[in-house]
Structures are given as structure tokens and as C-alpha cells.
Amino acid sequence: MKLRHVMDEDRAALCALWNRAAPLQGYAALTEQEMDSLILRNKYFDPAASFVLEDGALHGFGSAASAEDLPGGAKRGYLCFAVTDRQAGEAGHRLLMDALEQALRARGCECADVLFFNPIRLPWVIPGTPGHRHNNVPGLWVECEAYGWMLARGYAERTRECAMYLPLGGFSLPKRLLARQQALEREGLRVAPYDGRVHKGLEEMLQTLGNAEWQAEITGCARTGTLFLVALCGAQTVGFAGPVYPQPDGRGYFTGIGVIPAYEGRGLGTLLFNRMCLAQQEAGAKYLSLFTGEKNPARHIYEQTGFKAVRSFGILRKAL
Numbered sequence: 001m002k003l004r005h006v007m008d009e010d011r012a013a014l015c016a017l018w019n020r021a022a023p024l025q026g027y028a029a030l031t032e033q034e035m036d037s038l039i040l041r042n043k044y045f046d047p048a049a050s051f052v053l054e055d056g057a058l059h060g061f062g063s064a065a066s067a068e069d070l071p072g073g074a075k076r077g078y079l080c081f082a083v084t085d086r087q088a089g090e091a092g093h094r095l096l097m098d099a100l101e102q103a104l105r106a107r108g109c110e111c112a113d114v115l116f117f118n119p120i121r122l123p124w125v126i127p128g129t130p131g132h133r134h135n136n137v138p139g140l141w142v143e144c145e146a147y148g149w150m151l152a153r154g155y156a157e158r159t160r161e162c163a164m165y166l167p168l169g170g171f172s173l174p175k176r177l178l179a180r181q182q183a184l185e186r187e188g189l190r191v192a193p194y195d196g197r198v199h200k201g202l203e204e205m206l207q208t209l210g211n212a213e214w215q216a217e218i219t220g221c222a223r224t225g226t227l228f229l230v231a232l233c234g235a236q237t238v239g240f241a242g243p244v245y246p247q248p249d250g251r252g253y254f255t256g257i258g259v260i261p262a263y264e265g266r267g268l269g270t271l272l273f274n275r276m277c278l279a280q281q282e283a284g285a286k287y288l289s290l291f292t293g294e295k296n297p298a299r300h301i302y303e304q305t306g307f308k309a310v311r312s313f314g315i316l317r318k319a320l
Helices: 008-025 032-040 089-106 145-152 175-186 202-209 212-224 268-283 299-305
Strands: 002-005 050-054 058-065 076-084 111-114 156-167 189-193 229-233 236-242 256-259 287-293 308-319
Touching: 002 089, 008 032, 008 058, 008 076, 008 145, 050 089, 058 089, 076 089, 089 111, 089 145, 156 299, 175 189, 175 268, 189 268, 202 212, 202 236, 212 236, 212 256, 229 268, 236 268, 256 268, 268 299, 287 299
Parallel strands: 076 111
Antiparallel strands: 002 050, 050 058, 058 076, 111 308, 156 287, 156 308, 189 229, 229 236, 236 256
């Protein structure tokens, strides 16, 4: 098989290859429009670091990326994906990976990472559901064949992410949480939709939480009037959850949940998260999905809410 760079005229053949090979690694099938918007027209898609395997037909497709404005800066290389079909197999995967790693070395990258900061956000299908999708693969599915190939070529598993799923059809607030809500209200703590005319300290709260992605998205929601929930002490915001809106595929989109340290340990985060799930249901969302560290203490909050673990993803790194 011959290795070459991706060309514009490959679009239809890439989509056909993707839809027969990528689901074997847990990715969702893509329409040609999705192939364009998610991959080929993504601002981080680099044709010089993107390759195909061919022998008259395409049998492999891989892409890598690096940029100063990505987490880790230009020294961190991202292995966006490396997909091969059965005909290419492990040998084809090895050729593709050699090219991707060399492209990252040529850019001065010190490592190749497979993790949730991947700038090309690829959806995956949640198993056991009627085609429900999550909008970003957080690593490499540990049960796919390519996972073993990656370990064999020197990629180390740094941690694992647990993907979790909750259908919202019969969701309601548990009675124990209604009692907790009443107890918190007696302490002056409550959960409500954010109202910038009344609520104070949103930016300070987000700065305390220290997540730049949350800060950018939630302050943007405050400007545009997009619904999200806040935990309040009086009128002061001490936590958030959201934003709250259903995506076209029925998934309730949200970027995160956080409570500042001074208000942790009171059940406020659990109430905030459950109230967000209820708000998603009321907004028309059919399901929620998220991923968290397999050993993250927050996992028990999700499990108590009704989320089930559905898939494990490995976070991988190789020094270049």
C-alpha cells in the first residue's frame, strides 16, 4: 500500500472508508457534510500532517495536529485519529502511525497525545442506545483492536476515562434531594436559573473554579441569555451547572458543573447537578452523556443520579 497526503478530491472516498472502518474503533459514522465540518474544514486540520493509505482504493486515514493555542502549546502533538480497515490491518496502521509521528517531530513536538483535548472533536455512538451519540471521543476505546497496537508501539496509558449515560424519559428529583434542597434553603443556599440582573459574582466564581473553558462558555451564555443554573448564597453565585439546551440529536448539551471549595461537602453540587438534569429534560433533551475519570470521586454523584458506565477510554502518550 502507498502512503500519501490527503487531497481535496478524496472527500467521498474518505467518507466511505470512515463509515466502514471508524466504527470498529468506536467512532460514529459520518455524513459527507459532517466529514467536512468536523474534520476537513476544521481549523486545526493540517493537510501536511494528514495521510491516507491506498492501493487504488483508500484503506487508511490519519491526522495529527499541533498549535500554540491548544492546551500544552506547540510542544504537545495531538494524534487526532488513525483509522484503518481490515485490508490494511495492523501493518497499515503502523505505516500510518509512523507518518503521523514523524509529522509531529518535524513540528518540534515533544510528545504525541491521545486525549479529550483533541482539537478534532469526533462523535461516538453510545452502546445499547438507539443511535445516541456523544460529541467528543475522550481518548481511545480500550476494547478496540487498535488500542493494543498503540500500547505495542510505546504509547503509555496515563489514565482512563469512564463514559456515562442517562436517558431522561423518566427522570425526576429523588425525595432525598427534595429534603436536602429544603435543608439548604434554610441555610440560605439554593439553586436557580441564572439572572444577571439579580445574581452577583459570576466571573469571580468561575475564576475560582479555574477552568478556562468553563469561564469562556458560561460568561458567553450570560451575555446571550442562554439558560444555565447557579448555586446561590443569597444573591452571590457559588457554583454553576450547564448550559442547558438540547442538541438536534436529542443530547442535552452542557459544558460542566462546579461549586467553589468554600461550599463543597454540603450536597449542593449533587442538588445542582440533579436540577440541571431536570432542566435538560424540561427543555426537551432525550438523554445526557458525560465522561469522568474512572477513579474521580464525582463519579458517585453521577451514579446516584442514575448514570450508568457504558465505555472506557484510555488516555495515551508517547514521547517523541
